[in-house]
Amino acid sequence: xxxxxxxxxxxxxxxxxxxxxxxxxxxxxxxxxxxxxxxxxxxxxxxxxxxxxxxxxxxxxxxxxxxxxxxxxxxxxxxxxxxxxxxxxxxxxxxxxxxxxxxxxxxxxxxxxxxxxxxxxxxxxxxxxxxxxxxxxxxxxx
Amino acid sequence: xxxxxxxxxxxxxxxxxxxxxxxxxxxxxxxxxxxxxxxxxxxxxxxxxxxxxxxxxxxxxxxxxxxxxxxxxxxxxxxxxxxxxxxxxxxxxxxxxxxxxxxxxxxxxxxxxxxx
Numbered sequence: 187x188x189x190x191x192x193x194x195x196x197x198x199x200x201x202x203x204x205x206x207x208x209x210x211x212x213x214x215x216x217x218x219x220x221x222x223x224x225x226x227x228x229x230x231x232x233x234x235x236x237x238x239x240x241x242x243x244x245x246x247x248x249x250x251x252x253x254x255x256x257x258x259x260x261x262x263x264x265x266x267x268x269x270x271x272x273x274x275x276x277x278x279x280x281x282x283x284x285x286x287x288x289x290x291x292x293x294x295x296x297x298x299x300x301x302x303x304x305x306x307x308x309x310x311x312x313x314x315x316x317x318x319x320x321x322x323x324x325x326x327x328x
Numbered sequence: 329x330x331x332x333x334x335x336x337x338x339x340x341x342x343x344x345x346x347x348x349x350x351x352x353x354x355x356x357x358x359x360x361x362x363x364x365x366x367x368x369x370x371x372x373x374x375x376x377x378x379x380x381x382x383x384x385x386x387x388x389x390x391x392x393x394x395x396x397x398x399x400x401x402x403x404x405x406x407x408x409x410x411x412x413x414x415x416x417x418x419x420x421x422x423x424x425x426x427x428x429x430x431x432x433x434x435x436x437x438x439x440x441x442x443x444x
Contacts, residue, residue, distance in 0.1 A: 225334035289436060
């Protein structure tokens, strides 16, 4: 029994246990609603502009990402993702939020070292892993 | 009905991600990266095409959808050949989203000051 494990056992009784079920339900409801909204947008583009299904889905994603950047710029996305958890962060909107919030946050450090340099601080990992996976697989895929 | 399918698929993906963040040892950034790579792998396997046909935006809006766009750029006809074409093809669809998000974020920083 080291000091560290003793301590962890002692403080356990005083830590609030995270409500897994409630968090998952909130993520489910918010994530699902946003996806249904994107589906409606995609249908609308397909109907009004006669866009191909693929282009309509890209348009819907772009509009939702733009919405996320706007809400981030207004400063409300943090409250929203505090409530929705993964329902807000694990969508493409979450990637837009990660880039936009990092860009705005580092504004005071200048445009090059701050905004452009730090933009991928939080969202870079997912873009970079995905890009490497797609590029390498694309080179070797028969 | 397609809205229900989009709702279910997107909701289930987000709920699973939330459970992995809460119960597992992964940080949210780890989960986000894994989702994108999962989308790339399933995109190459052709599984994600079927998921996207069934769930629509429920499959393309989660971060795995971004991975799917990356993979789809390479897998769509005409298939790219060699280093140069493959490198360009990765951005065939994902680039539309990527360029918009980067430019939009910079524009937001131009206009807004940090809040809170």
